[in-house]
Amino acid sequence: MRTEVDVAVVGAGLAGLRCAAVLHGAGHEVVVLEADDAVGGRIRTDRVDGFLVDRGFQLLNPAYPAVRRWVDADALRLQPFGAGVTAVTDDGPRTLGHPLRAPGLLPRTATTALPRLREVLGLARWAAPLLRPRPDRTLTDVLAARGTRHDVDRRTALDRAGVDGLLRRVVDGFLAGVLLEDDGSTADAYALLLAWTFARGVPALPERGMQALPEQLAAPLGDRVRLGHGVTAVTGTAVETDQGSVSARRVVVATGAPAAHELTGAPVPATKGVVTTWWSAPESPDTDLLHVDARVRPTGPLVNAAVVSRAAPSYAPPGRHLVQGSALLDTAAGRTPSEADQRRHAGELLGLDPSGWDVVARHEVPHALPAQPAPYSDARPVRVGDLVVCGDHRDTGSIQGALVSGQRAAQAVLEGLSAGRR
Numbered sequence: 001m002r003t004e005v006d007v008a009v010v011g012a013g014l015a016g017l018r019c020a021a022v023l024h025g026a027g028h029e030v031v032v033l034e035a036d037d038a039v040g041g042r043i044r045t046d047r048v049d050g051f052l053v054d055r056g057f058q059l060l061n062p063a064y065p066a067v068r069r070w071v072d073a074d075a076l077r078l079q080p081f082g083a084g085v086t087a088v089t090d091d092g093p094r095t096l097g098h099p100l101r102a103p104g105l106l107p108r109t110a111t112t113a114l115p116r117l118r119e120v121l122g123l124a125r126w127a128a129p130l131l132r133p134r135p136d137r138t139l140t141d142v143l144a145a146r147g148t149r150h151d152v153d154r155r156t157a158l159d160r161a162g163v164d165g166l167l168r169r170v171v172d173g174f175l176a177g178v179l180l181e182d183d184g185s186t187a188d189a190y191a192l193l194l195a196w197t198f199a200r201g202v203p204a205l206p207e208r209g210m211q212a213l214p215e216q217l218a219a220p221l222g223d224r225v226r227l228g229h230g231v232t233a234v235t236g237t238a239v240e241t242d243q244g245s246v247s248a249r250r251v252v253v254a255t256g257a258p259a260a261h262e263l264t265g266a267p268v269p270a271t272k273g274v275v276t277t278w279w280s281a282p283e284s285p286d287t288d289l290l291h292v293d294a295r296v297r298p299t300g301p302l303v304n305a306a307v308v309s310r311a312a313p314s315y316a317p318p319g320r321h322l323v324q325g326s327a328l329l330d331t332a333a334g335r336t337p338s339e340a341d342q343r344r345h346a347g348e349l350l351g352l353d354p355s356g357w358d359v360v361a362r363h364e365v366p367h368a369l370p371a372q373p374a375p376y377s378d379a380r381p382v383r384v385g386d387l388v389v390c391g392d393h394r395d396t397g398s399i400q401g402a403l404v405s406g407q408r409a410a411q412a413v414l415e416g417l418s419a420g421r422r
């Protein structure tokens with residue numbers, strides 16, 4: 001294979017697909033070179049025995065600005081989770097729900113929150129910047145104006161705001177599952193940004209699984225996406241793959257952080273890992289919420305568990321339920337929770353006997369998210385030497401961040417191409 005194009009994009013994850021779609025839409029000849037056998041990168045879905053299982057539990061928040069702008073969410077036929085969380089506590093299960101988006105949870109939310117007004121006030125102090133954004137300013141602007149909170153991690157910020165007790169354990173447990181760290185080391189500004197998106201939208205799963213999202217982005221590109229093309233080397237104008245070489249006026253590296261480092265030598269953030277086990281269960285409680293362990297001494301490794309098929313019925317065949325339990329994974333530190341530990345803990349969090357569950361799949365994802373320590377930075381440069389680099393590690397470690405970094409990379413390429421023409 002020898003190809004000549006305007007732009008070669010390495011990687012068909014969300015960032016690469018968004019970047020390629022913009023360039024294709026602007027009339028440039030683009031090729032996307034993907035090592036794997038399908039598009040999606042970290043967002044893949046398998047069908048196993050009639051179940052849909054994503055490669056690691058994740059959710060799509062339709063309130064992400066990038067999703068609103070560039071994704072046809074209606075076409076994905078989203079199945080929302082409940083807007084709240086159920087916590088196992090030392091005094092039994094407690095539920096906290098979004099007051100506007102989950103009015104049905106109000107009585108249970110009030111029972112949890114009213115006896116803890118001091119803790120609620122602490123939480124309000126922590127979340128105060130979220131209450132202030134003016135319609136004409138983004139939350140990032142508001143956080144920038146506050147300055148210092150870019151420099152602290154979320155543990156320090158929650159301590160300073162006086163968030164403690166049960167609500168602190170619920171917040172920590174919930175954020176551990178989203179940020180994939182349980183030491184509070186993520187930049188507080190990013191934790192607040194996430195809280196802001198959770199306040200504005202209810203996370204959901206597409207009817208055909210999470211992979212429907214990258215597939216939608218890839219559709220307009222047609223056969224410009226070449227699967228099974230592992231890239232071995234790049235320069236500013238050429239890409240070597242295991243199938244031959246591609247010449248291009250510009251090259252975009254849109255891989256995850258470790259591959260970006262290998263191909264470009266650019267420094268990349270450390271990564272966080274997660275292991276999700278999926279089980280088929282004959283019965284389940286009627287809950288579409290995430291369940292977390294908010295006991296003073298949690299008894300297992302899970303950051304969350306859920307009966308996925310209660311929220312997303314398309315994920316299980318009739319008469320069965322799909323349960324997931326996710327735990328932090330750090331193979332270098334010897335932290336690889338066993339299936340048995342995950343199963344026992346999931347049973348506790350959901351109030352079920354897990355002995356009759358069958359494993360459907362287990363996904364260990366060592367590089368699930370880039371670490372996002374303080375000071376917060378959501379827009380690392382996309383130009384690295386004469387290459388353009390995108391991916392969630394250049395922005396925030398999220399669907400939103402990957403899409404935005406792809407967009408920024410495309411803009412940088414367009415500027416470069418038009419400057420080259422002058």
Ligand SMILES: Cc1cc2nc3c(=O)[nH]c(=O)nc-3n(C[C@H](O)[C@H](O)[C@H](O)COP(=O)(O)OP(=O)(O)OC[C@H]3O[C@@H](n4cnc5c(N)ncnc54)[C@H](O)[C@@H]3O)c2cc1C
Binds near residue numbers: 013
């Ligand atoms: C388990 C898990 C749970 C998550 N949960 C959430 C969530 O709930 N909400 C949220 O917003 N985000 C979540 N995320 C994060 C989100 O999925 C990622 O931020 C996003 O998908 C990253 O997209 P990307 O395009 O930057 O990178 P990737 O998806 O990693 O895409 C990079 C692509 O490059 C390809 N590639 C790599 N090397 C080469 C090479 N040499 N040649 C050719 N191709 C190559 C890869 O195969 C891949 O397809 C989660 C991620 C994981 C793994």
